[in-house]
Amino acid sequence: xxxxxxxxxxxxxxxxxxxxxxxxxxxxxxxxxxxxxxxxxxxxxxxxxxxxxxxxxxxxxxxxxxxxxxxxxxxxxxxxxxxxxxxxxxxxxxxxxxxxxxxxxxxxxxxxxxxxxxxxxxxxxxxxxxxxxxxxxxxxxxxxxxxxxxxxxxxxxxxxxxxxxxxxxxxxxxxxxxxxxxxxxxxxxxxxxxxxxxxxxxxxxxxxxxxxxxxxxxxxxxx
Amino acid sequence: xxxxxxxxxxxxxxxxxxxxxxxxxxxxxxxxxxxxxxxxxxxxxxxxxxxxxxxxxxxxxxxxxxxxxxxxxxxxxxxxxxxxxxxxxxxxxxxxxxxxxxxxxxxxxxxxxxxxxxxxxxxxxxxxxxxxxxxxxxxxxxxxxxxxxxxxxxxxxxxxxxxxxxxxxxxxxxxxxxxxx
Numbered sequence: 001x002x003x004x005x006x007x008x009x010x011x012x013x014x015x016x017x018x019x020x021x022x023x024x025x026x027x028x029x030x031x032x033x034x035x036x037x038x039x040x041x042x043x044x045x046x047x048x049x050x051x052x053x054x055x056x057x058x059x060x061x062x063x064x065x066x067x068x069x070x071x072x073x074x075x076x077x078x079x080x081x082x083x084x085x086x087x088x089x090x091x092x093x094x095x096x097x098x099x100x101x102x103x104x105x106x107x108x109x110x111x112x113x114x115x116x117x118x119x120x121x122x123x124x125x126x127x128x129x130x131x132x133x134x135x136x137x138x139x140x141x142x143x144x145x146x147x148x149x150x151x152x153x154x155x156x157x158x159x160x161x162x163x164x165x166x167x168x169x170x171x172x173x174x175x176x177x178x179x180x181x182x183x184x185x186x187x188x189x190x191x192x193x194x195x196x197x198x199x200x201x202x203x204x205x206x207x208x209x210x211x212x213x214x215x216x217x218x219x220x221x222x223x
Numbered sequence: 224x225x226x227x228x229x230x231x232x233x234x235x236x237x238x239x240x241x242x243x244x245x246x247x248x249x250x251x252x253x254x255x256x257x258x259x260x261x262x263x264x265x266x267x268x269x270x271x272x273x274x275x276x277x278x279x280x281x282x283x284x285x286x287x288x289x290x291x292x293x294x295x296x297x298x299x300x301x302x303x304x305x306x307x308x309x310x311x312x313x314x315x316x317x318x319x320x321x322x323x324x325x326x327x328x329x330x331x332x333x334x335x336x337x338x339x340x341x342x343x344x345x346x347x348x349x350x351x352x353x354x355x356x357x358x359x360x361x362x363x364x365x366x367x368x369x370x371x372x373x374x375x376x377x378x379x380x381x382x383x384x385x386x387x388x389x390x391x392x393x394x395x396x397x398x399x400x401x402x403x404x
Contacts, residue, residue, distance in 0.1 A: 007386060011385070042393055046393050050342065053343075053362070055362075056260055057253075059256075063249050066274055067241065
């Protein structure tokens with residue numbers, strides 16, 4: 001059994017922080033004590049083994065995914081989860097444009113509660129719904145184009161606190177929270193500004209981790 | 224990396240400068256991801272935890288005490304999140320048999336990969352508190368003082384824990400057949 005004081009000398013040497021004044025003491029111990037010498041050798045080899053383990057590269061686009069998931073409000077503002085009733089509209093932007101979010105909520109076939117301006121046009125062109133089926137969120141997502149804006153319509157059950165971010169070109173809108181009681185289907189609408197083009201990426205995250213990513217092409221057709 | 228730069232970037236973040244936070248993410252993504260990976264072993268879990276670390280850091284920047292080093296704070300979040308993730312798993316990762324390597328490569332590369340896997344497997348047999356000190360010292364290159372700051376423990380306790388952890392790791396490596404050469 002190595003004496004505690006000698007073990008400390010050996011570990012300090014391995015860590016490169018042995019004071020010069022104590023180097024001679026360690027040398028004397030290693031010369032005189034075969035057990036200490038063997039222990040020093042073992043620790044040195046362990047250190048070499050650990051040093052030989054290379055760092056792994058960060059997954060591609062990691063920083064981008066972090067930046068897409070953080071809210072646009074100033075850092076340090078604490079949690080951004082809204083009230084559970086979701087009467088609150090969150091306008092969160094990433095990138096260049098700050099855009100308005102229109103949020104409409106209602107149970108399936110239920111009352112519309114939110115901005116009256118949303119979704120009042122007759123049969124606007126819409127993309128085919130895409131299904132998301134995760135333990136945290138399930139339902140469907142589709143895009144709806146009007147003359148004023150592009151809408152991301154979600155018909156989902158949110159079983160956990162979920163953040164949904166819709167990104168198109170330089171614009172993004174997001175929603176955080178849990179809609180009503182668990183497993184109730186809810187309709188949510190996120191509004192992207194008119195004028196932008198290209199596919200829309202709808203990202204789902206829960207408790208800070210990505211849980212799904214849906215790519216949608218804007219619908220083609222007359223408004 | 225400069226502590227002064229970190230402090231300035233944090234100040235800018237709190238004032239609403241997202242680009243400043245992006246610079247912090249770019250600066251610390253690799254050590255945070257690797258610390259999580261060594262704590263958890265699974266790349267997907269490590270990615271999730273690393274993302275959570277930065278999101279939590281962003282949300283709680285106002286709580287960050289600028290008298291401490293930013294990286295100490297973010298490594299602490301990384302270790303805590305990793306341990307939370309492990310507790311959530313409620314399973315102990317088994318020590319794997321030697322797995323075939325992905326793709327061909329020079330013999331030395333294969334040896335290094337095999338060695339890395341065995342070390343990771345041995346690390347996973349340690350208690351979280353021991354694995355954490357090995358990760359901080361050997362994979363994040365923290366000094367004793369920095370480890371004490373990250374773990375919020377006296378330096379003497381950190382040293383004692385590190386010394387024990389090394390002996391346990393050495394023993395675990397012997398158990399997996401990786402005796403010191």
